[in-house]
Amino acid sequence: MKPQSNRFMSMQEMVGFAILALLIFVIFPLILDPFRLNLFGKYLTYAFVALGLVLCWGAGGILSLGQGVFFGLGGYCMAMFLKLEASTPENTKIQSTPGIPDFMDWNQLTELPFWWQPFHSFTFTVIAVVLVPVIFAFIIGVAMFRRRVGGVYFAIITQAIAAIMTILIIGQQGYTGGVNGITDLRTLMGWDIRTDEAKNILYFVNGGLLFACLFAAQYIRRSKLGRILIAMRDQEDRVRFSGYDVADFKTFVFCAGAAFAAIGGAMFTLQVGFMSPSFVGIVPSIEMVIFCAVGGRLSILGAVYGALVVNWAKTTFSESFPELWLLGLGALFIAVVLAFPKGLAGLYDDFIAPRVKPLFDKLRSKSNSKDADFVGAPAE
Amino acid sequence: MNYVNPNFVLMVEGLTVSFDGFKAVNDLSFYVEPNECRVIIGPNGAGKTTVLDLICGRTKATEGSVKFKGQELLKMREDQIVHAGVGRKFQTPSVYEDLTVFENLEISYPKGHGVFGALAFKRDLEVIERIEQITQTIFLTDALDEKAAYLSHGQKQWLEIGMLLIQDPELLMLDEPVAGMSVAERKKTAELLNRIIQDRSVIVIEHDMKFVEDIATRVTVLHQGQILSEGTMEHVQADPKVVEVYLGH
DSSP states (O other): OOOSOOOSSOHHHHHHHHHHHHIIIIIHHHHSOHHHHHHHHHHHHHHHHHHHHIIIIIITOOOOSOHHHHHHHHHHHHHHHHHHHHOOTTTTTTSSSTTSOHHHHHTTOOSOOGGGGGGGOHHHHHHHHHHHHHHHHHHHHHHHHTTTOOHHHHHHHHHHHHHHHHHHHHHOHHHHOGGGOBOOOOEETTEETTSHHHHHHHHHHHHHHHHHHHHHHHHHHHSHHHHHHHHHHHOHHHHHTTTOOHHHHHHHHHHHHHHHHHHHHHHHHHHHSOBOGGGTSHHHHHHHHHHHHHHOTTOHHHHHHHHHHHHHHHHHHHHHOTTTHHHHHHHHHHHHHHHOTTHHHHHIIIIIHHHHHHHHHHHHHHHHHHTTTOTTSOOO | OOOOOTTOSEEEEEEEEEETTEEEEEEEEEEEOTTOEEEEEOSTTSSHHHHHHHHHTSSOOSEEEEEETTEEGGGSOHHHHHHHTEEEEOSSOOOOTTSBHHHHHHHHSSSOOSHHHHHHOOOOHHHHHHHHHHHHHTTOGGGTTSBGGGSOHHHHHHHHHHHHHHHOOSEEEEESTTTTOOHHHHHHHHHHHHHHTTTSEEEEEOOOHHHHHHHOSEEEEEETTEEEEEEOHHHHHHOHHHIIIIIOO
16 A cells, blocks of 8 residues: 655646636636726735635644735835836926935935835845745744744734734835825836736736745645644644654744735735735735635635635625625624635535546546556556 | 763753642652663652653753753753654644644654755655554554544554654653553553563553553652652562552552
């Protein structure tokens, strides 16, 4: 007897990835008008965050209620670059200090702060988009997990961090654009990002990056590290006494979640054209957890569907019943927790998978007999 | 003490832990020799499990010293103590319920224990062979792909013993390995333990006197956090103090 397959993906997962790819890269672009497609692109940026939460919360049992912070940091890094590009001396010549972002001028700043300087460089910006949130997550992770802070306490602390971050951004108006955020972004290295065509391209870039992150997440889940995360969720002490430093693993997965969220944030800025504290604080952070919960916190593909479905519902319902939407979202969250704790992915596993499984088995036995001596094929 | 006696694997000296003033373990000293099987017995609340917790770093000691092959364990983290060569089995079987028997053992395999080591860890032939060999020892060959949650209580205990074996510790600490087992399972476990306590030092906590007689090199009787008696099984059984507080008349 051989232990279960150690392959990167099962046949069923491969089909799942393929269907999602078809949906994102073919079906949506075909059936949606440019405005709606851009909207779906925005929804998909939240899928990055939900994906990170699947790793942290679903696999590792670490519930972060502050993912908006990392989404925001990634988004702000990108926004700073775009804002500097938009604030050429010609564009800003009516200001008392031309060449600096307009909100700085309004706040009587006469010079670009030193920590804004490096964001003139696109390479630096791309690195910063990922690295700034990861370093921040690393500091939080080390501080919390080394002291064995976990569970509810960790959730509350991340929530407090989200609140602090919002207050900080709003309070430092001259440096951050305050409550309005960083707006009026125009070009990316001379390329106008406001046109329909640009938005179309950005949608596909976003989809590509999402798939890169999905593959990375799948790699982590299939590695021994993924199994250690599950082991940690069940029996943290046992993992320690199997010779693992639990804090290191928690910090790693928290940083990975932050990196995913940050990429989503940067793509959000590019597609939506601004970044503001309203995507950083407690409410958006909790909404992100709801995307993940609705999609199914144990399923990386579920996270994408969760982000899509909840955001689509949000747009649709808040267009017709703006007051009722938040109540509806709350009700949805309660319904998920009470009735289907594994989310959409759980519903799929319970009702659809048993029906399609015979199909896969048939397919597999066919392909197995076809290339029976293929080296990589798992022997049963 | 400055010198290290090379004859002792474990030297526990003046070990004390107090929880809000209550001394669960009080100025305890004992020494374990290579290949010795030391059994700790004593009434409930004597501090037996606490002693193991202190040695493996789960509980921090208030005072004293625990030296394993000359290394001071009290200053080390749990995972560092494991890497030094100390393995610990808990009283209630603690296995990873959501993982298969194979995966449970694989996690305990002493390789790829850093974050990036775990990411790059390859399930090569050596790992698979070692795991198959261990599953044979612990009677779980047929359950290799079974989730640990579906194992019986006895099988979970065996699995946890297997997880320790794969670490190949020099000092193995077992907390009531036969508790809650059926008679048949108990017999099999005794046989298993007898086999694996060769070539290493073992500290066992156990209540089953028949079982203790079978495996013990020396017995330490704990009472209220202190040593009541120590020596061979016969010596301890004949000690009137032990009869008084533990064995009964």
